[in-house]
Amino acid sequence: MDSLTHALVAAALAYAAGLPHLLPFFVLGAVIIDADVLFSLFSRNTPSLYLFIHGGIAHSLTGAVVMSALAYAGIVLATIAGLIPPALSFGFGPAGAAAVLTGAFLHLAMDLPASPGIPLLAPHSDKKYALFVLPGPSFLLMALSLFFLIWMALGVVTFAGGMAAYMAIFCVFLLVRAIAFCLSRPELRDVMLVLPQPDPRRWLALYDRGEAWEVKEYRMGRGSGASMVWQKYRGTTAAEIAPYLALPELKRLRYHSYLLTVEKENGALVFSDPLRVYGRIFYPPHYKQVRFNIP
Known part of the structure; x- marks a missing residue:
């Protein structure tokens, strides 16, 4: 507040x-x-x-x-x-x-x-x-x-x-x-995380699908709507990114983020919070993405 x-x-x-x-x-x-x-x-x-x-x-x-x-x-x-x-x-x-x-x-x-x-x-x-x-x-x-x-x-x-x-x-x-909040819980029992929206009837439901994150828009009384899916790893693996998890830059990104994806791009690993990068959630506004060059 x-x-x-x-x-x-x-x-x-x-x-x-x-x-x-x-x-x-x-x-x-x-x-x-x-x-x-x-x-x-x-x-x-x-x-x-x-x-x-x-x-x-x-x-x-x-x-x-x-x-x-x-x-x-x-x-x-x-x-x-x-x-x-x-x-x-x-x-x-x-x-x-x-x-x-x-x-x-x-x-x-x-x-x-x-x-x-x-x-x-x-x-x-x-x-x-x-x-x-x-x-x-x-x-x-x-x-x-x-x-x-x-x-x-x-x-x-x-x-x-x-x-x-x-x-x-x-x-x-x-x-x-x-x-x-209480009325929406019965329909969102299997959700990893539910993020409230300014409209009290609307929520973003976050699901862990193993290799991907899925985010659905939920409206009270109407159920789930549009769905967004982001792969957790693109061009890389969990083992390859493991050494980076202890770096302070990544700890800061994870602290500010709801989800985390990583993509190998032009000789670098790019860690992102897709919810904030693509404007589905605006807060926190900083530290949405970090890039590490691969040695």
Whole structure:
């Protein structure tokens, strides 16, 4: 989910819990995780740091603790330096630190339903975990959050009224997606992976056919539609590509990908995620393909 949605949900929950004085701390924790968009400034040219990217190590349990600690330390230092007025420091101490950490864990919980998932156990494992209920990111949620923020900023509605209405619509949105998810499961039991689309009635069903990947478009109530098939190996074999699997460039590609194919082409091995290369899935937008020259 986008940072604005994370912030508004954290603010609404803090307000509903009767902790308005800790609201800034909850919001800080909920948005600090997405500061990992800056990580790519130093990791983009170093493939071995592939977890230091948006949706990477900061979106893990360990990362949430570290990012929360850094954020809270920043508040303490800013207050000591006189950059934050004492009136805004109410809630300092264990309560403030706990609120920041709670906001960070709330961020992870909100990202779990969406594809492509987050590496909860990083740095110990780069495996992504997701419920695949929501597409990632959801532009509808982003637009909803922006609308309510502007609505409240202009004074059209009070903060309390705006937050209540926002959370009601937010919960209905999640409920609709969850119901669509549950209704589609009986028809998609043998699928390797199901990717949600912006339309809650539509899914991409991924199948492992041995030597090939098959992707079918599924629409609730109408069954499977068009089918796409990509050979896993073209002009090469699993044994030939085995030495490349441990290379950081390929680990980075695999981390960002849903499927992986490899083709021998003009003296090189080209590894690709066909779903993203051919525009069937747009997110994550980077690292869709990597090429290794054969010695």
